[in-house]
Amino acid sequence: MADLAAEVRAGYAFDGAAALDLGALVVDGACDATAQVRIPLGMLNRHGLVAGATGTGKTKTLQVLAEQLSAAGVPVFLADIKGDVSGMSALGAANEKITTRAAEIGQEWQPAAYPVEFYALGGRGAGIPVRATMTSFGPVLLAKVLGLTDIQASSLNLIFHFADANGLALLDVKDLRSVIQYLVSDEGAAELRSLGGLSKQTAGVLLRELVTFSDAGADDFFGEPEFDTADLMRTAPDGRGVASILELPGVVAQPALFSSFLMWLLADLFQDLPEVGDVDKPKLVFFFDEAHLLFKDASKEFLESITQTVRLIRSKGVGVFFVTQTPKDVHPDVLAQLGNRVQHALRAYTPDDAKALKATASTFPHSAYDLEEALTQLGTGEAMVTVLSEKGAPTPVAWTRLRAPQSLMAAVDASTMESIVRGSSLHAKYAEPVDRESAYEKLAAKLAPAPVPSNPQAPVDKPASYPQEKPSVVEKVLTSSATKSFLRAAATAAGAAIARQIFGTARKRRR
Numbered sequence: 289m290a291d292l293a294a295e296v297r298a299g300y301a302f303d304g305a306a307a308l309d310l311g312a313l314v315v316d317g318a319c320d321a322t323a324q325v326r327i328p329l330g331m332l333n334r335h336g337l338v339a340g341a342t343g344t345g346k347t348k349t350l351q352v353l354a355e356q357l358s359a360a361g362v363p364v365f366l367a368d369i370k371g372d373v374s375g376m377s378a379l380g381a382a383n384e385k386i387t388t389r390a391a392e393i394g395q396e397w398q399p400a401a402y403p404v405e406f407y408a409l410g411g412r413g414a415g416i417p418v419r420a421t422m423t424s425f426g427p428v429l430l431a432k433v434l435g436l437t438d439i440q441a442s443s444l445n446l447i448f449h450f451a452d453a454n455g456l457a458l459l460d461v462k463d464l465r466s467v468i469q470y471l472v473s474d475e476g477a478a479e480l481r482s483l484g485g486l487s488k489q490t491a492g493v494l495l496r497e498l499v500t501f502s503d504a505g506a507d508d509f510f511g512e513p514e515f516d517t518a519d520l521m522r523t524a525p526d527g528r529g530v531a532s533i534l535e536l537p538g539v540v541a542q543p544a545l546f547s548s549f550l551m552w553l554l555a556d557l558f559q560d561l562p563e564v565g566d567v568d569k570p571k572l573v574f575f576f577d578e579a580h581l582l583f584k585d586a587s588k589e590f591l592e593s594i595t596q597t598v599r600l601i602r603s604k605g606v607g608v609f610f611v612t613q614t615p616k617d618v619h620p621d622v623l624a625q626l627g628n629r630v631q632h633a634l635r636a637y638t639p640d641d642a643k644a645l646k647a648t649a650s651t652f653p654h655s656a657y658d659l660e661e662a663l664t665q666l667g668t669g670e671a672m673v674t675v676l677s678e679k680g681a682p683t684p685v686a687w688t689r690l691r692a693p694q695s696l697m698a699a700v701d702a703s704t705m706e707s708i709v710r711g712s713s714l715h716a717k718y719a720e721p722v723d724r725e726s727a728y729e730k731l732a733a734k735l736a737p738a739p740v741p742s743n744p745q746a747p748v749d750k751p752a753s754y755p756q757e758k759p760s761v762v763e764k765v766l767t768s769s770a771t772k773s774f775l776r777a778a779a780t781a782a783g784a785a786i787a788r789q790i791f792g793t794a795r796k797r798r799r
Contacts, residue, residue: 296313299686302328306330306568308327308332308360309324309395310691311688312392312688313688314670314688319394321392321394327353328677329360330569331677332628333567333573334676335610335625335626336609336627336629336675337618337629337630338611338630339613339615340631340633343668344632344668344669345670345671346632347370348669348697349671351376354366354573355376357529358402358529358530359529360529361523361527361529361569362569364572364574365572366533367533367536367576368536372697373533374533374535374700374705375693375698376404376696377402377704378401379696380397380695380697381399381697382397389692390692393689402528403530405519405522405533405712405714407533408534409545409546411508414535416712416714417718418515419513421511421512422459422460424514426793427447429793430444433544433548434497434501435544436497440494441587443490446484446486447483450467450479451464456726456727458726458727459727460507460511461507462502462507464498465495465499466728511723512721512722513718519714520553521571546581547578547579547581550576551582551791552791558604561605561606562604564603564604565603572606572607574607574609575611576611578611579611579618583617583619591619591621595621609626615647615651616647627680629652630672630673631648631672632670634648648663652674655685657672657685659672659685667689669692670688671688672685673685
């Protein structure tokens with residue numbers, strides 16, 4: 289295996305380019321600290337995959353990557369499923385196991401803490417609340433969350449279009465419900481017919497789905513103030529990148545919402561960021577945990593949108609790492625774009641496990657390893673690694689013993705997290721929900737009964753009336769103040785930004 293060590297040393301040298309250190313090559317069970325395994329910083333926007341069975345060390349790998357990215361001035365985003373990534377905010381604690389590992393792989397381990405912001409979807413948990421409006425979330429992502437059929441998803445898109453055209457802001461769930469209720473009412477019958485493809489039966493299904501969605505807690509997630517994804521791209525005063533950690537207690541019970549919300553963050557970043565091409569280091573690295581949830585039961589349209597987002601966001605300087613158990617959890621068109629691979633151990637207890645193992649081995653470049661065997665023999669904190677070199681070519685596959693995180697490898701206590709959240713400059717910006725006039729209020733006012741005169745006996749002077757033709761639906765829409773405002777806006781760059789893009793999401797007017 290001496291030839292392999294020489295190949296790894298040469299393949300991961302990168303001619304002095306800035307890189308993140310992953311660990312050292314393992315040869316016959318022992319580390320060769322002279323053969324360091326690394327990832328070029330400039331290749332991280334070529335995306336990656338961190339995979340492996342439960343308990344094999346994926347979370348610690350994310351922590352190691354996030355720490356070094358932060359130190360290099362690169363902001364990172366991580367979803368904290370189990371709660372232990374919060375330890376990035378605290379100094380690591382040395383112990384014999386860490387000391388031994390560091391000596392084996394040639395790591396100069398020092399305890400360190402990193403700048404962190406804690407977030408929570410809709411404020412469920414201790415973090416700063418992250419919310420989105422229904423309008424910016426869009427019908428495609430919402431259809432995925434609700435598990436709608438193609439026909440129902442198409443009808444939902446028509447409803448969003450109707451709301452846009454009539455100046456009915458969809459900020460929260462009750463706004464969307466009020467628009468649907470209006471369309472199936474006697475007052476909205478004409479507008480419902482004008483939409484063509486929307487039946488009362490489908491509208492009824494959508495209403496029932498939204499009621500269930502609200503009962504499951506969706507009202508917390510949708511509304512204002514809407515989260516500005518630019519806040520994910522911040523650096524601390526000392527130049528280190530801020531680690532944005534999304535705490536997810538209780539949210540994993542709604543996996544479709546969780547995964548779609550992460551996709552909304554990516555889509556919003558894609559729409560807002562300028563093209564930068566190839567950069568020396570990424571503007572942001574986004575770790576998409578539990579990636580299998582995103583692809584499960586996804587429609588063809590949804591998969592195409594994911595693929596396009598991942599393909600194009602690279603040019604915006606954003607790297608995306610999908611985190612899951614096996615590569616087969618990720619759609620092939622997306623998997624093909626993930627140039628950096630860190631594959632932890634897999635198990636082969638069942639026929640399905642054996643198939644997944646074989647499929648995983650087939651995704652690696654040719655190597656000296658029997659990968660189907662080696663992937664079952666990796667220890668905790670070890671992985672098979674191949675990345676893109678600074679020239680864009682795959683590096684040799686390397687059995688790697690990974691570095692230990694320098695921050696705390698456990699959850700911080702609740703009081704520490706609360707102190708960080710309360711001390712954040714973003715807390716005042718997002719903490720309190722805002723409920724401004726939107727579709728719900730406008731339609732409620734429209735459907736309210738006319739006021740009764742205070743003196744019903746008093747004569748009322750009526751102007752002479754002349755029979756006139758009722759305006760058509762199109763005329764009512766075109767002459768409404770909301771539409772006039774929309775048309776004025778459409779003549780400007782701000783108006784152009786209203787157009788829905790890859791996921792049917794809409795660019796936001798930052799408040």
